[in-house]
Amino acid sequence: MAKKSKQYVNAAEKIEKGKAYSLDEAVALVKELDFAKFDASIDVAYKLNLDTRQADQQLRGAFVLPNGSGKTQRVLVFARGEKAKEAEAAGADYVGEAELAEKIQNGWFDFDVVVATPDMMGQVGRLGRVLGPKGLMPNPKTGTVTMDVKKAVEEIKAGKITYRTDKAGNVQVPVGKVSFDDAKLIENLKAFHANILRLRPAAVKGRYVRSMTISSTFGPGVKVNFNELV
Structure with a gap:
């Protein structure tokens, strides 16, 4: 495992262990803990209850974020x-x-x-x-x-982004930049979350979303209480 920088460790210590933050709190905290010397991206990562060995449980597609991703695409x-x-x-x-x-x-x-x-x-x-x-x-x-x-x-x-599950059923996409207003990041996150829920395969039984975490490019992940977003 790669050694974490002192800046990362100091930032991670400000996150309450085991806590799932409200979306508003999580966005504010991720921006506060960012220590990059550039306008870092903010990503959302999902751990989903998917068996990606099954063709009907592989998510792949594209989504247009309401406020774009902040990245200029060539x-x-x-x-x-x-x-x-x-x-x-x-x-x-x-x-x-x-x-x-x-x-x-x-x-x-x-x-x-x-x-x-x-x-x-x-x-x-x-x-x-x-x-x-x-x-x-x-x-x-x-x-x-x-x-x-x-x-x-x-x-x-x-600002169209693409997504695809990895072998473990994880999905990670950029949802904006640290420089974005909190309201724009929250709108992007809510919109993509609704898209993830909409894509739930019929074959999935029980809990579908296991965890939702947001982070900046170099910063630690902050867990989100996604149940509040339903």
Whole structure:
């Protein structure tokens, strides 16, 4: 286990052990305990009662936060013709076809999200070995394989985030920045929490959400009393 910094230890000591804070209290405390020298991200992490070995208990998708994530996303779009023009007009950073695929094959990755029209997936599919491990492969479930490239680019630029359960059934996503007003962070957290509840697989029995924790980039996690959010 990596050794915790003195700043982290000092911050963690201010969290009451075993306590699940109200959302308002948790947001205020996470911001208070942040010690990064930059505008740190604030993440929410869920431990869910899911058996991810079962296909119907794997959560994967995308969600547009009401107030965005605070992160500027560089969007690359594989499209041709009118769809390429739509992507450019919507604010895509890079738009193209084979020339972009070749650049990526040669090790270029100056982008954060890849969108592709279905007819381009023949070319994009060949990039699976390089895009897949970085989590950049377009997927219909996250809205990144679509003919509506205008909507896809606009949503990503507006703060669309993607989520996916890991093998242990955990989900972690950014919900804003330390510089955000508390009210905006709370609105983002409530909206994403409602989305998590909505996605509950029918096969799950008993408790679905086991824990909900928020933290800043380097700061300790603060448990949230998520039962108050139902």
